[in-house]
Amino acid sequence: RELVARVADAALPKGRLELALRRYAAGVSRLTMACLLQQYLRCVKEIAVTSSFVIKDGKTVRKLAPGEVVEVLEAERKEETTGMSRCRVRALVDGTEGFCTLRGNQGTDFLQVCPKPFILCDDEVQLQQAFESVSPELRRTRAGEVFELLSGPRREAPLEIQRMQVVSCTDRKAGWVMLKDMHGNDMLEPAQVFVCKQAVALTPEFDISIGKPLRKLEQGEALDLCGEEKTDEKNGMTRCQVKARSDGSTGWVTRRGNQGTEYLEESSKHRVCKAAIPLEQRFESGSALVKTLEPGDLLEVKDGPRTQTKEGASRLQGRNLADGAVGWFNGPSDVTVPWAPLHRCRQSTLLTDGLEVTNVGRTLRKLEPNEMVEALDTPAVAQATGLLRVRVRAERDGVCGFATVRSTQGVTFLEPVTSER
Numbered sequence: 265r266e267l268v269a270r271v272a273d274a275a276l277p278k279g280r281l282e283l284a285l286r287r288y289a290a291g292v293s294r295l296t297m298a299c300l301l302q303q304y305l306r307c308v309k310e311i312a313v314t315s316s317f318v319i320k321d322g323k324t325v326r327k328l329a330p331g332e333v334v335e336v337l338e339a340e341r342k343e344e345t346t347g348m349s350r351c352r353v354r355a356l357v358d359g360t361e362g363f364c365t366l367r368g369n370q371g372t373d374f375l376q377v378c379p380k381p382f383i384l385c386d387d388e389v390q391l392q393q394a395f396e397s398v399s400p401e402l403r404r405t406r407a408g409e410v411f412e413l414l415s416g417p418r419r420e421a422p423l424e425i426q427r428m429q430v431v432s433c434t435d436r437k438a439g440w441v442m443l444k445d446m447h448g449n450d451m452l453e454p455a456q457v458f459v460c461k462q463a464v465a466l467t468p469e470f471d472i473s474i475g476k477p478l479r480k481l482e483q484g485e486a487l488d489l490c491g492e493e494k495t496d497e498k499n500g501m502t503r504c505q506v507k508a509r510s511d512g513s514t515g516w517v518t519r520r521g522n523q524g525t526e527y528l529e530e531s532s533k534h535r536v537c538k539a540a541i542p543l544e545q546r547f548e549s550g551s552a553l554v555k556t557l558e559p560g561d562l563l564e565v566k567d568g569p570r571t572q573t574k575e576g577a578s579r580l581q582g583r584n585l586a587d588g589a590v591g592w593f594n595g596p597s598d599v600t601v602p603w604a605p606l607h608r609c610r611q612s613t614l615l616t617d618g619l620e621v622t623n624v625g626r627t628l629r630k631l632e633p634n635e636m637v638e639a640l641d642t643p644a645v646a647q648a649t650g651l652l653r654v655r656v657r658a659e660r661d662g663v664c665g666f667a668t669v670r671s672t673q674g675v676t677f678l679e680p681v682t683s684e685r
Contacts, residue, residue, distance in 0.1 A: 293641050294585055295605060298380060298412055303336040305353065305366065305375040313362035317350060318343060325362045328374075332357055333381055333413075340366055356381070357418055381413040383582055383595060384603035384643075384680070391591035396420065397577045398446045402591045408643040408652045408669070410603055411582025417596060420576030425549055428452070428568035430535070432543070432561060433486045433509045439543040439554040443569055452535040455562055457486045457509065459534070464527040466515040470494060470503055478515045485510060486534055486562060493519055504528075509562050537561045549574065585642045602682040605639040607656065607669075613677040615665040619653055620646050628665045635660060637678065643669050654678065 292300075307328040316322025328334065334353035343350050347369040354361045366375045385405040393399045397420060426443040444450055465477040481487070486509040493504040500522035507514045519528045543554040549572060557563070580595045593600060609631045617626045631637065637656035646653050652669040656678075669678045 295410075295639065295641055298585065299605065302380055304378050304380050305334050305336060306378040307332045307334070307374065308376050309372065309374045311365055311374040313353070313355065313360055313364055315362055317341070317352070317363050319346060319348075319350075319365075322363065325360055328355065328364065333378060334364065334375070337361065356413060356415055359415055379604055379606075379682075382585075382603040382605075383411045383413055383580060384601050385409045385411070385593075385599065386601055387599040389593050389595075389600060391589070391593055393591065395579055395581070395592055397579065397592075397594065399592070402589065405584075405593070406645065408645055410585050410642040411580075411593075412585060414581045414583055414590065416580035417578045419578050422576055423574045425572045425574055426569045427547055427549065427572050428535075428570070429547075429566045430543070430563035431566055432555075432557065433534070433564055434561060437543065437554055438566065439545055440547050440549075440551075440568075441541050441543055441557065441563070442549060445539070449539075451537065451539055451541045452563070453538055455486075455531070455534040455536040457488055457531050457534050457562065458506070458528045459487070459531045460485045461526055461529050464517055466506070466508070466513065466517055468515055470496070470505075470516050472496070472499060472501075472503070472516075472518070478513060481508065481517060484564075486531065486564065487517070487528065490514065533565045535563045535565060537563065547572065586644075602680070604680045604682045606681045607637050607639060607654075607678040608681050609633055609635040609637065609667075609677065610679050611675065611677050613668050615656070615658065615663060615667050617665055619644060619655075619666050620648050621651065621653075621668075622648070628663055629658075631658065631667055631677075636681075637667065640664065 307330050310327055310329060312327050313325045314322035315325055333356050335356065336351055337354055338352035340349050340351040342348070348365045349367040350363050350365050352361070353364050364375060367373055385407065387407050389405045391402045391405055393402055427440050428443060429438070429440050431438045441451065443452055460481045460483050462483050464481050466479055466481050467477050468475040487506040488509065490505040490507055493502050496503050501518050502520040503516050504519050505514065506517050517527065520526055537557045537559050539559055541557045543557050545552040545554055547570065577594050578596070579592050580600065581590070581592050583590045596602065610633065612633055613631050615628045615631055617628060636659040638659065640655045640657055643652050643654040645651070650672045653666050654669050655664065655666050657664045667678060670676050
């Protein structure tokens with residue numbers, strides 16, 4: 265109060281100063297300072313970003329599209345030659361800096377003042393080091409964390425994913441798999457296996473005349489060779505010991521008959537999993553899960569590889585208001601949503617003097633439906649109850665205290681009032 269009162273030429277009457285500062289009676293938080301010290305504009309009509317304040321001296325960097333948000337870097341000034349109001353800005357979507365016309369010389373608005381943009385993480389979200397969605401993870405966010413938007417939303421380039429239709433040799437379940445992970449690492453590699461070209465008997469001994477056949481190997485069945493093939497001079501055939509991939513049964517099988525018939529051949533259609541990988545129902549990645557394949561699982565290729573072109577992820581860069589952490593995450597989405605300090609009470613809830621809801625805490629009053637409150641800090645989870653709570657100031661009477669944003673059952677008591685709603 266004393267600092268503002270000493271500002272030269274302010275000439276603020278005492279009553280007006282008291283009225284202006286009443287909203288800050290509970291103190292000035294990092295959230296409050298962030299809103300006070302920065303100005304943002306939203307494009308309402310397409311306008312060029314130029315390299316120079318004087319339009320005729322600069323070049324067009326690019327055009328702002330309606331709905332884009334920019335941060336003001338230099339205060340608004342009037343260009344003398346045209347009479348248009350201009351200022352230097354930074355576009356959040358891609359970081360482009362330059363000069364824009366706020367208002368034309370006929371009064372047409374191109375940019376209008378809008379609230380500072382924030383993003384609320386409504387659930388656990390992966391916070392990453394760089395724009396690329398394959399960049400290293402910094403940490404996981406907690407429900408209720410609020411980030412000031414620094415950049416975005418910006419989409420990654422379309423992603424080409426190689427997909428292959430396969431059948432598991434263990435249980436014959438079929439589906440689609442991807443050939444590489446998001447880092448470009450191979451998920452499958454060629455398998456050194458043999459397959460039956462036609463049905464043939466699996467016997468217990470090298471000599472085909474000794475013992476009863478264990479079972480019949482079916483056409484297409486995958487086998488591992490357990491040693492070198494041997495020639496049965498007596499019967500004029502080549503035999504080898506094998507292990508069936510389907511059930512693990514072992515025995516001897518004829519590879520080449522006495523008439524030259526080939527019963528086994530090395531497969532070019534089998535792959536082995538190098539890592540755990542989802543087997544999905546349809547060609548499109550992210551479709552329903554059939555099962556998770558494990559390292560070492562053998563697969564028979566039925567179709568592919570085929571290329572799926574997938575839209576790149578929408579990415580946001582934000583700075584956490586509580587600890588200052590900066591990182592990238594996917595959004596906007598169902599769990600990364602626009603947030604604003606101004607909230608509307610949807611259901612009646614208590615305003616208390618502490619973050620934790622305890623018997624010793626004091627109830628200040630009850631917030632009524634449709635009442636407006638301003639968040640003084642970002643939401644936090646009460647450790648004892650798990651409730652998402654926030655410190656607010658009631659617009660009706662200026663009372664400051666803590667209120668519940670959302671119950672552990674998902675019931676919303678306070679809802680941010682944003683331009684997107």
